[in-house]
Ligand SMILES: O=C(O)CCC(=O)C(=O)O
């Protein structure tokens with residue numbers, strides 16, 4: 001079969017795409033962890049938006065709970081439960097990811113993860129990740145069906161932007177001058193999942209961030 005080589009690419013200054021970074025074993029482990037987090041103490045749900053709608057992706061958070069547009073330790077817009085602890089292995093994975101992107105991790109200490117599940121119809125509009133009080137990079141890990149990831153600029157939701165295809169195992173890190181760039185997922189391209197990683201259908205995306213909000217909550 002003819003295949004197009006996918007290589008490391010700096011999409012914008014500080015925004016790096018590393019195709020196929022997560023090996024099968026790590027993908028499997030991450031899928032299993034996401035399944036555990038989705039079971040509770042806070043269930044995976046469609047986040048309610050202030051305008052009355054809901055997001056099409058389903059989300060569960062680790063370390064800190066994100067709701068539009070703040071972080072808290074309890075899932076006040078879901079069931080009020082304390083969010084699952086942020087495990088050390090996930091922080092280590094984040095440091096390895098930043099090192100892979102930039103050559104060093106600079107003491108990266110992520111303390112929250114947003115786990116998003118996309119079915120074939122789900123999408124995410126252009127937004128900034130800006131509730132964090134830290135300029136540390138965002139680490140984005142994708143597993144499952146391919147999607148179009150749109151990475152833009154820090155000024156507007158519109159052009160210029162670059163559309164990147166994210167496949168299972170891809171890493172995307174955005175920091176430095178790109179940390180507060182608008183980005184989104186205009187469409188999912190495949191509902192195939194990643195059966196080798198234990199994901200039968202859909203797409204999982206995990207973003208790691210430093211909230212800058214205080215001490216880490218240890219996993220129990
Ligand atoms: O699903 C993705 O690739 C991006 C997710 C995202 O931007 C977010 O959770 O803030």
Ligand SMILES: [Fe+2]
Nearest residue numbers: 127128129183
């Ligand atoms: Fe985001």
